[in-house]
Amino acid sequence: MDLNTITEVVRRPSDRPGTDWHEGDAWLAGGTWLYSTEQPHLRRLIDLTALRWAPLVPGEAGLEISATCTIRELYAFAPPHDWTAGILLPKSCEAFLSSFKVWNAATVGGNICMSLPAGPMITLTVALEAQYELWASDGSVRMVDALDFVTGDHENILAPGEILRRVVIPAHALRKRTAHRRFTLTRLGRSTVFLIGTQRPGANDLLLTITAGTVRPIRIAFDSLPDARTLRQSIEALPADVWFADPNGTPDHRLHLTRYFAEEIRRDLTAGDLA
Structure with missing residues (x-):
């Protein structure tokens, strides 16, 4: 246009x-x-x-992703072998409601700053405990938790003139075990819900990230894997106004899907049946 x-x-x-x-x-x-x-x-x-910011900078501390990194560049990135959560990078790229042609132009930062409930780069970075580096118009810099950036549907904490410079994913999160579930009304449609569970290697914890079905990303943390009832109650305890409504699903539908898929993720991490 x-x-x-x-x-x-x-x-x-x-x-x-x-x-x-x-x-x-x-x-x-x-x-x-x-x-x-x-x-x-x-x-x-x-x-x-x-400005030609380097799109991807892996290192011992983790992975830096510039705001201008394209989805194509992220999809093509081959993470180190011990970054077991690296499988979430291509899986999140595949969650875009767009063709591969759009991947050549669309950027990680653009998807995050749009702050739509179904933004898969938001899902990815929140699940992997990322920090966002923000540059203000006065020259100052601040780091914020990815979880705190999006505040609602198409809403975030950016001030006028502030820019997302890079995403920093810590190495410890990239070494976690993962399980994920995503539901769409059509095969290549917008996400109705997108959930990711992560677990520290050798541990029994659970960090569950809920997106697409909610107006902002939600993370629920458990020191040890909960039973099915505890997990369900934790999801049902979320505020009613956090659930999103659009043509892809009602809040009740999204709550139902979230409960169902969260239980599947819990079982996967319990059994070690991961993808």
């Missing part, structure tokens, strides 16, 4: 692009959402791809 209100495109922003932020500006990375609908409030686009 043509954005006919745009009067300027900054092709070579400064290394700290937020310092020149004005009302009516927008960050341009993949642009897959930006160009999909009218944006009458925008006047200027700032092209982040020109």
Whole structure:
């Protein structure tokens, strides 16, 4: 779609692009959402791809993913053998409601900052206990837990002019055992629910991440694997207004699916039947 209100495109922003932020500006990375609908409030686009941030930086401390890393680049990444949770990287990419062509442009940061309930990069990074590095327009930097970033449907904690610079996934989370479940109304449709369970190697704990069925990501932690009743009660204790409603499912439907798939994840981690 043509954005006919745009009067300027900054092709070579400064290394700290937020310092020149004005009302009516927008960050341009993949642009897959930006160009999909009218944006009458925008006047200027700032092209982040020109900064050429390294898309993926693995190291002993874990994995850094730049905001401009494309879904294609993330999907193609081969994690070290001991990063057993690395299987969640391609699985989360496959949860996109988009074709492989869109993967070549769509970015990890764009999906996170859209802050939609079904955003699979949100699911991935919350489940893997990631931190987000945010750059403010005054030059300051803050690190926030991925769990705290999205606050509602299409809502997050970003201040005007603030930018997501990178995602930092710790190595200990990448070494966890995992199990996941996802439900869609059609084979390649938007996620109605997307759940991931993780467990420390050699331990009996459970960290359950619930997304897509809720307006913001939810994490429920257990020091040891709960029984079926305890798990069900923990899910049912979530506030009623956290459950999402759209054409892909009612809140009651999503609650039902979450209970069902959470129990399957619990059984997988109990039996060691992981994927």
